[in-house]
Amino acid sequence: MSKRGYHHGNLRQALVEAALGLIESRGPAGFTLSEAAKLAGVTPAAVYRHFAGREDLIAEAARQGYAIFADVMRYAYEKGQPSALASFEATGRAYLAFARQYPGHYIAMFESGISVNRTPELAHEASRARAVIERAADELSQHIPPSKRPPAAMFSAHIWAMSHGVVELFARNSPGTASPFPPEDLLESGIGIYLRGLGLIAPDD
Amino acid sequence: MSKRGYHHGNLRQALVEAALGLIESRGPAGFTLSEAAKLAGVTPAAVYRHFAGREDLIAEAARQGYAIFADVMRYAYEKGQPSALASFEATGRAYLAFARQYPGHYIAMFESGISVNRTPELAHEASRARAVIERAADELSQHIPPSKRPPAAMFSAHIWAMSHGVVELFARNSPGTASPFPPEDLLESGIGIYLRGLGLIAPDD
DNA sequence: TGTACATCAGTGAACGCGCGTTCACTGATGTAC
DNA sequence: TGTACATCAGTGAACGCGCGTTCACTGATGTAC
Numbered sequence: 001m002s003k004r005g006y007h008h009g010n011l012r013q014a015l016v017e018a019a020l021g022l023i024e025s026r027g028p029a030g031f032t033l034s035e036a037a038k039l040a041g042v043t044p045a046a047v048y049r050h051f052a053g054r055e056d057l058i059a060e061a062a063r064q065g066y067a068i069f070a071d072v073m074r075y076a077y078e079k080g081q082p083s084a085l086a087s088f089e090a091t092g093r094a095y096l097a098f099a100r101q102y103p104g105h106y107i108a109m110f111e112s113g114i115s116v117n118r119t120p121e122l123a124h125e126a127s128r129a130r131a132v133i134e135r136a137a138d139e140l141s142q143h144i145p146p147s148k149r150p151p152a153a154m155f156s157a158h159i160w161a162m163s164h165g166v167v168e169l170f171a172r173n174s175p176g177t178a179s180p181f182p183p184e185d186l187l188e189s190g191i192g193i194y195l196r197g198l199g200l201i202a203p204d205d
Numbered sequence: 206m207s208k209r210g211y212h213h214g215n216l217r218q219a220l221v222e223a224a225l226g227l228i229e230s231r232g233p234a235g236f237t238l239s240e241a242a243k244l245a246g247v248t249p250a251a252v253y254r255h256f257a258g259r260e261d262l263i264a265e266a267a268r269q270g271y272a273i274f275a276d277v278m279r280y281a282y283e284k285g286q287p288s289a290l291a292s293f294e295a296t297g298r299a300y301l302a303f304a305r306q307y308p309g310h311y312i313a314m315f316e317s318g319i320s321v322n323r324t325p326e327l328a329h330e331a332s333r334a335r336a337v338i339e340r341a342a343d344e345l346s347q348h349i350p351p352s353k354r355p356p357a358a359m360f361s362a363h364i365w366a367m368s369h370g371v372v373e374l375f376a377r378n379s380p381g382t383a384s385p386f387p388p389e390d391l392l393e394s395g396i397g398i399y400l401r402g403l404g405l406i407a408p409d410d
Numbered sequence: 411t412g413t414a415c416a417t418c419a420g421t422g423a424a425c426g427c428g429c430g431t432t433c434a435c436t437g438a439t440g441t442a443c
Numbered sequence: 444t445g446t447a448c449a450t451c452a453g454t455g456a457a458c459g460c461g462c463g464t465t466c467a468c469t470g471a472t473g474t475a476c
Contacts, residue, residue, distance in 0.1 A: 007419055007470095007471060008419075008420075011419080011420085028234070029234040029318070032461080032462070032463090033462080033463060033464090034463075035461095042419095042420070043420065043421055043422070044462090044463075044464080045420075045421070045422080045423095045464080045465080045466090046419070046420045046421075047463095048463095048464075048465085049418080049419055049420070053463075053464080054462095054463065054464095110373075111316075113232055113234070150398075153385045153386075154385070154386055154391065154394065155395075155398070157371075157374075157375065157385060157386065157391055158367065158391070158394075158395040158398070160370065160374060161366075161370030161374055161375065161391070162363065162366050162367045162370055162395075163370065164369075164370040164373060164374055165365065165366030165367055165368065165369040165370030165373070166362075166366045166370075168315075168369060168370070168373065169362075169365060169366055169369055170362065170366065180358045180359070180362060181358075181359055181362065186359065186363070189359065189363075190363040190366065190367075190399075192402075193355075193360070193399055193402035193403055194398055194399050195402065196402035196403075197399055197402030197403075198401075198402075212438060212439070212451090212452055213452075213453075216452080216453085237429070238429080238430060239428070239430075240428095240429095247452095247453070247454090248453065248454055248455070249429090249430075249431080250431080250432080250433085250453075250454070250455080251452070251453045251454075252430095252431095253430095253431075253432085254451085254452055255452090258430075258431075259429095259430065
């Protein structure tokens with residue numbers, strides 16, 4: 001807002017933010033290159049100075065989302081240390097917190113239909129995020145007797161799936177469906193029951 | 206295919222099926238009224254003899270999806286009777302089976318962005334499906350001591366969330382992400398661990 | 411400090427396209443007599 | 444069985460629209476001297 005004139009200053013980032021706003025308020029299909037340009041106060045053609053096209057803009061929005069996501073998860077993980085259990089639970093909560101706090105990013109990442117391998121940068125950030133969850137799961141799995149220990153990647157997948165399902169089904173103001181419980185409670189209790197099933201927390205809470 | 210001529214015969218259903226095919230192969234955004242009409246061998250204008258518009262066609266596709274879904278779930282439920290546990294597990298499996306067998310319907314129902322309350326018929330079928338899952342959860346919850354029994358709606362929500370998450374993250378040929386495990390195994394083991402956490406199946410497999 | 415100049419971010423007009431939707435129409439079908 | 448007629452499913456042309464993308468351009472900015 002400070003600089004006004006022929007040159008924008010930081011159009012690239014302004015476009016990403018406009019795109020995120022549109023995606024958040026109108027859904028992945030409601031996003032339009034032209035409208036993002038208009039929101040940024042610029043002609044559609046100007047977008048091509050910074051991005052190869054429409055898809056490329058979405059990919060960058062998703063990349064920034066994965067970057068934030070990975071940071072948030074890692075922070076939660078570290079805060080839970082040295083307890084493997086606390087770390088694991090914290091990353092689960094962080095997942096939901098991220099989805100609520102950055103809905104535009106979340107949609108760009110998971111609902112826009114763009115491939116995680118579209119650009120190397122995007123793939124890199126995505127795998128960084130995945131690595132945090134898997135490390136948390138791996139440490140936790142050390143506390144299960146090896147004989148009955150499921151692969152760590154499997155229960156990180158379980159938690160990821162439940163988190164994602166809660167977000168998609170119950171955390172969105174999805175039209176017409178009222179959530180029966182606060183999504184935070186739903187996820188927290190779900191993960192709790194799951195961990196009890198793994199013998200990682202006491203059955204008699 | 207039997208009747209060819211000026212009148213189509215059963216254009217309404219043909220349009221729904223064309224729409225489902227498009228949604229399945231191109232995603233919810235790739236669906237186009239004009240293209241569905243073309244696929245059905247008809248002018249776009251003809252669609253308006255049977256539907257109020259584009260959205261209305263999608264809503265009908267979703268409605269048919271919920272109708273099948275409810276039937277499939279109920280069948281699984283009944284097959285598992287009189288064991289509450291077997292019924293519950295069967296509905297979980299049926300969820301995934303439905304998603305795989307009717308991908309077009311699944312997308313129309315959960316990813317097209319149309320509200321479940323868009324038409325009374327759609328809302329009706331959707332609540333029928335929900336009722337089956339909730340009944341299965343309710344019966345199962347009878348086997349938990351009342352003092353430590355979570356609301357049935359809560360763990361039907363947990364299972365729904367995990368199922369949906371598995372479908373969205375691991376059961377789609379989602380571009381660029383390879384599933385670490387067969388989704389069926391993932392869901393089966395996830396539900397197993399969860400039920401163990403509720404004390405509904407023995408901790409020692 | 412002032413001038414000449416290269417750079418390159420953004421303009422504005424234009425494009426071809428497919429979209430959803432409308433409209434007056436046409437002609438196949440089925441029914442009444 | 445044959446004819447007249449009402450019905451209404453589908454036609455075909457047209458619409459206005461916003462889209463993503465291209466192109467030659469312009470003018471603000473920053474640098475060299």
